[in-house]
Amino acid sequence: MSTAIAYEDAVDLLDSDHKLVQKLLIQFQTLHEFGAPPEDRRTMAERICAELTIHTQIEEELFYPAVREATGDDALLDHAEEEHQEAKDLIARIQAMGPEEEGYDDCVQQLAEAVMAHVMEERERVFLQARYSPLDLRGLAVELYERKQELKSAAGGMPELPPEKTPEQIEEQS
Amino acid sequence: MKALVYNGPCDVSVKNVPDAKIERATDVLVRITTTNICGSDLHMYEGRTDMPPGRILGHENLGVVIEVGGAVDRVKVGDWVALPFNVGCGFCENCERGLSAFCLTTNPGMAGAAYGFADMGPYAGGQAELLRVPYGDYNCLVLPRDAEAKQNDYVMLADIFPTGYHATELAGVRPGESVVIYGAGPVGLMAALSSVTKGASQVMVVDTQKDRLALAEKLGAIPIDNTEGDGVEQVMELTGGKGADRGCECVGYQCCNLHREEVPGLTMNNLVASVKFTGRIGCVGVFVPQDPGSKDKLGRVGKMPFDFGMFWFKGQSMGTGQCNVKAYNRFLSRLIEKDKVRPSFIVSHELPLDQAPMGYENFDQRNDGWTKVVLKPGS
Numbered sequence A: 001m002s003t004a005i006a007y008e009d010a011v012d013l014l015d016s017d018h019k020l021v022q023k024l025l026i027q028f029q030t031l032h033e034f035g036a037p038p039e040d041r042r043t044m045a046e047r048i049c050a051e052l053t054i055h056t057q058i059e060e061e062l063f064y065p066a067v068r069e070a071t072g073d074d075a076l077l078d079h080a081e082e083e084h085q086e087a088k089d090l091i092a093r094i095q096a097m098g099p100e101e102e103g104y105d106d107c108v109q110q111l112a113e114a115v116m117a118h119v120m121e122e123r124e125r126v127f128l129q130a131r132y133s134p135l136d137l138r139g140l141a142v143e144l145y146e147r148k149q150e151l152k153s154a155a156g157g158m159p160e161l162p163p164e165k166t167p168e169q170i171e172e173q174s
Numbered sequence B: 001m002k003a004l005v006y007n008g009p010c011d012v013s014v015k016n017v018p019d020a021k022i023e024r025a026t027d028v029l030v031r032i033t034t035t036n037i038c039g040s041d042l043h044m045y046e047g048r049t050d051m052p053p054g055r056i057l058g059h060e061n062l063g064v065v066i067e068v069g070g071a072v073d074r075v076k077v078g079d080w081v082a083l084p085f086n087v088g089c090g091f092c093e094n095c096e097r098g099l100s101a102f103c104l105t106t107n108p109g110m111a112g113a114a115y116g117f118a119d120m121g122p123y124a125g126g127q128a129e130l131l132r133v134p135y136g137d138y139n140c141l142v143l144p145r146d147a148e149a150k151q152n153d154y155v156m157l158a159d160i161f162p163t164g165y166h167a168t169e170l171a172g173v174r175p176g177e178s179v180v181i182y183g184a185g186p187v188g189l190m191a192a193l194s195s196v197t198k199g200a201s202q203v204m205v206v207d208t209q210k211d212r213l214a215l216a217e218k219l220g221a222i223p224i225d226n227t228e229g230d231g232v233e234q235v236m237e238l239t240g241g242k243g244a245d246r247g248c249e250c251v252g253y254q255c256c257n258l259h260r261e262e263v264p265g266l267t268m269n270n271l272v273a274s275v276k277f278t279g280r281i282g283c284v285g286v287f288v289p290q291d292p293g294s295k296d297k298l299g300r301v302g303k304m305p306f307d308f309g310m311f312w313f314k315g316q317s318m319g320t321g322q323c324n325v326k327a328y329n330r331f332l333s334r335l336i337e338k339d340k341v342r343p344s345f346i347v348s349h350e351l352p353l354d355q356a357p358m359g360y361e362n363f364d365q366r367n368d369g370w371t372k373v374v375l376k377p378g379s
Helices: A010-033 A038-071 A074-095 A104-132 A137-154 A167-173 B039-045 B151-158 B160-171 B186-198 B210-218 B231-238 B266-274 B308-313 B329-337 B353-364
Strands: B002-008 B011-016 B028-037 B060-068 B080-083 B130-133 B178-182 B202-207 B222-225 B244-249 B275-283 B317-320 B349-352 B373-376
Touching: A010 A038, A010 A104, A010 A137, A010 A167, A038 A074, A038 A104, A038 A137, A074 A104, B002 B353, B011 B353, B028 B080, B028 B151, B028 B353, B039 B353, B060 B130, B060 B151, B080 B130, B080 B151, B151 B160, B151 B329, B160 B178, B160 B186, B160 B244, B160 B275, B160 B317, B160 B329, B178 B186, B178 B266, B186 B202, B186 B210, B186 B244, B202 B210, B202 B231, B210 B222, B222 B231, B231 B266, B244 B266, B266 B275, B266 B308, B349 B353, B353 B373
Parallel strands: B178 B202, B178 B244, B202 B222, B244 B275, B275 B317, B349 B373
Antiparallel strands: B002 B011, B028 B060, B028 B130, B028 B373, B060 B080
């Protein structure tokens, strides 16, 4: 039942996406540092891109318009959307490339930097303003959750992650 | 107002910036009279965090209240206040339980906020003439009448005195026990002061810097100079081969070997080795989820080699994390008021705000004699 979701509010739900993606980006960086085979790097990158695509979509469809209305802070929300565009461009570039190509890992690293800068700003500004505003963030969490499930099914589920390995195992394998 | 601004790695300067002001009805505005440079400022100073350029640093702040928001009841204009480095709300699940370092309100998505600190919310630092204090009734510790005269003592309540005390609480130090403390920097020295105050029978402080070890010795601690033979071996000898009852980590992720080369995990593994079977370790040194500036491949992805097998085998336990200053500052302030402790003993330099960049440079270089820098924005 949708009312039984554990997220207290929309901010908690959206930031759990951030935390998951941050974890995956660190894992990608580990694969890069220790020379994982292209296939594993690609699987990880695809998963990161898939998670981010759904996350940005639910923010743009539901969260940002609601915060824009509640706070009237157009500059803040315009800026957040611009940052999404930067991430989307990088995702498109990654998806059009092969993991053997030069610049593939660089591109994912650029995405990591863009995403982390965006996350920090979103926490400090958008989330804080949203929580100060009269917006019903608890109710919005349910809508965001349902839309996320819809988008995940429509995408046929999320790409699987490469098998978990220690840095040493990654190095030995390569 | 004038403020110390982070421009980029190893580049800070005092600039004119817009005045801090009351933004919400629960805010308090403080004119800063004393503010310290902290060891954790150096992680940011060196560019080893994701601190964006343009931010004002400073989270060890003390001053006089000059304005209060309409929803502030307890704090009055003219009060001398010490500000915990944590910015808490006082009403979330964690603040309710005294875990103000992990406030769920002030840094949404994450837990825990602070002034002028990477990844800890939008709050400007206090190495400036003015500071905005959110949820002022909760975040101000109103100081006793001797506040002005004892500023250099009371300012230590913002961070390092409670943080050193927290290390001993996480480690579970009780009267009569032995304690080994790694790091004789300001926090390590405060952990030593706290251990002595709690009645530990033997307080051992391990470091490589002679000026800092001399301060530890003045407190009644046993200085252990790591450059004169293995620190772990010395602790084992002093504890009859058993190891210390309790251990405190007061160095963090940029810990160095004798040659000042960073060796991630060194202090933690030395603690596992020098704390007894079933002993407990309190870790307040800063560690980060990712350290892109590390020379170490593992460090760059937020990992370090930890002797977990030995840690488990010895049945040790550990407490970690930033200090919940609000849990201790009121009681520690009474020790200062009643002249039981004088944490200002670590202060080596008192500088006007204008000279802060020089203070950063010397403190960062660990130049001899630079143990703690106190800035005076009013002078």
